[in-house]
Amino acid sequence: MAIRNLITExxxxxxxxxxxxxxIIVLYNHEKKGIDEKLNDVGHDFLKSIIxxxxxxxxxxxxxSIIVAKCEIGTMLKLEQELRRVAGITQLKFSYLVPTxxxxxAT
Amino acid sequence: MAIRNLITExxxxxxxxxxxxxxIIVLYNHEKKGIDEKLNDVGHDFLKSIIxxxxxxxxxxxxxSIIVAKCEIGTMLKLEQELRRVAGITQLKFSYLVPTxxxxxAT
Amino acid sequence: MAIRNLITExxxxxxxxxxxxxxIIVLYNHEKKGIDEKLNDVGHDFLKSIIxxxxxxxxxxxxxSIIVAKCEIGTMLKLEQELRRVAGITQLKFSYLVPTxxxxxAT
Amino acid sequence: MAIRNLITExxxxxxxxxxxxxxIIVLYNHEKKGIDEKLNDVGHDFLKSIIxxxxxxxxxxxxxSIIVAKCEIGTMLKLEQELRRVAGITQLKFSYLVPTxxxxxAT
Numbered sequence: 001m002a003i004r005n006l007i008t009e010x011x012x013x014x015x016x017x018x019x020x021x022x023x024i025i026v027l028y029n030h031e032k033k034g035i036d037e038k039l040n041d042v043g044h045d046f047l048k049s050i051i052x053x054x055x056x057x058x059x060x061x062x063x064x065s066i067i068v069a070k071c072e073i074g075t076m077l078k079l080e081q082e083l084r085r086v087a088g089i090t091q092l093k094f095s096y097l098v099p100t101x102x103x104x105x106a107t
Numbered sequence: 108m109a110i111r112n113l114i115t116e117x118x119x120x121x122x123x124x125x126x127x128x129x130x131i132i133v134l135y136n137h138e139k140k141g142i143d144e145k146l147n148d149v150g151h152d153f154l155k156s157i158i159x160x161x162x163x164x165x166x167x168x169x170x171x172s173i174i175v176a177k178c179e180i181g182t183m184l185k186l187e188q189e190l191r192r193v194a195g196i197t198q199l200k201f202s203y204l205v206p207t208x209x210x211x212x213a214t
Numbered sequence: 215m216a217i218r219n220l221i222t223e224x225x226x227x228x229x230x231x232x233x234x235x236x237x238i239i240v241l242y243n244h245e246k247k248g249i250d251e252k253l254n255d256v257g258h259d260f261l262k263s264i265i266x267x268x269x270x271x272x273x274x275x276x277x278x279s280i281i282v283a284k285c286e287i288g289t290m291l292k293l294e295q296e297l298r299r300v301a302g303i304t305q306l307k308f309s310y311l312v313p314t315x316x317x318x319x320a321t
Numbered sequence: 322m323a324i325r326n327l328i329t330e331x332x333x334x335x336x337x338x339x340x341x342x343x344x345i346i347v348l349y350n351h352e353k354k355g356i357d358e359k360l361n362d363v364g365h366d367f368l369k370s371i372i373x374x375x376x377x378x379x380x381x382x383x384x385x386s387i388i389v390a391k392c393e394i395g396t397m398l399k400l401e402q403e404l405r406r407v408a409g410i411t412q413l414k415f416s417y418l419v420p421t422x423x424x425x426x427a428t
Binding site: 128129130132134158159161163165169171173175177197198200201202203204206 | 235236237239241265266268270272276278280282284304305307308309310311313
């Protein structure tokens with residue numbers, strides 16, 4: 001699966017104008033002062049691209065934020081970049097797909 | 108519908124130990140310093156009761172947080188109370204239902 | 215709280231054109247044939263009004279669907295009405311708030 | 322980014338017992354008869370692993386289901402496999418992260 005993903009992501013990276021839907025999973029330590037606010041600030045800067053975000057309280061300290069976006073791939077990459085800059089994020093995972101490329105097989 | 112809701116809520120308020128599922132819709136001004144963090148603090152205090160929260164960026168300033176909880180009604184009322192105490196919240200709406208009371212008709 | 219809610223809902227019911235955000239919590243028995251599809255059909259009819267829906271598998275049979283909508287109150291009431299018509303729903307709870315009515319106090 | 326993801330996924334694939342959090346993004350044509358029900362069936366089989374699912378109506382036909390799971394990687398891979406078997410899915414994307422592996426840098 002990983003190799004297929006690699007090929008797909010390379011192909012799509014050349015299509016920055018294509019409309020995509022994707023998720024950015026952000027894991028962070030909520031005890032870190034100011035991080036909730038910074039993440040929300042970035043979200044508001046991408047107001048029209050984000051459909052909604054799902055927040056899960058993992059344990060006393062760790063938070064999971066799943067940002068669901070629908071926009072051009074280029075915008076999604078910028079959003080990812082801005083989120084990575086927020087100090088205190090421990091892990092981030094970005095994945096997307098392009099609805100119009102959909103065929104009868106799962107990719 | 109409102110009168111039916113009123114009756115239902117009075118009935119259920121006497122059953123604080125019943126397991127319920129509910130949503131607390133919180134509208135707040137994200138520009139207000141520290142509010143994201145305070146809301147998340149409350150969420151972490153009710154870690155085991157909250158399934159997940161859905162966050163929607165309404166406009167440049169306004170945020171909507173929909174907290175989905177599954178716990179005893181008493182705990183849900185405490186969660187509501189704690190959220191209402193967070194300075195900066197502009198509106199809050201709480202509604203719940205008790206799965207085991209489910210009949211063949213919507214209430 | 216219930217009395218305050220009653221007053222609020224009566225007041226708002228006269229403002230069918232006001233933009234609101236709300237949730238419709240639907241509890242249903244997923245074992246009932248065709249119900250997932252019917253609920254999704256209704257959702258697609260209100261494509262532009264629904265931001266997203268959160269689905270929770272409560273147990274082997276029961277499903278919770280929390281539909282988050284942003285539209286005129288009149289449209290939201292129509293959506294609620296259509297959902298209530300779906301056979302197999304065991305409980306339904308609708309609540310909404312009007313962002314522009316937001317004051318400094320939670321209602 | 323893609324190469325880093327590839328390495329990470331290979332590393333993690335050897336840790337099937339590790340607790341992970343992840344999302345499976347499923348794109349499908351809702352007009353296809355029975356698909357809503359089949360996807361929900363699979364969800365109920367993984368009741369304890371799925372936190373909640375976010376559903377987005379993309380257009381008249383296309384649906385996006387974002388399944389958020391918290392379980393062992395092995396279970397997550399089984400869930401992915403079961404979802405891929407559902408006829409009518411057009412695209413599927415799976416990504417996860419392991420909270421305990423979290424360091425101070427986003428990966």
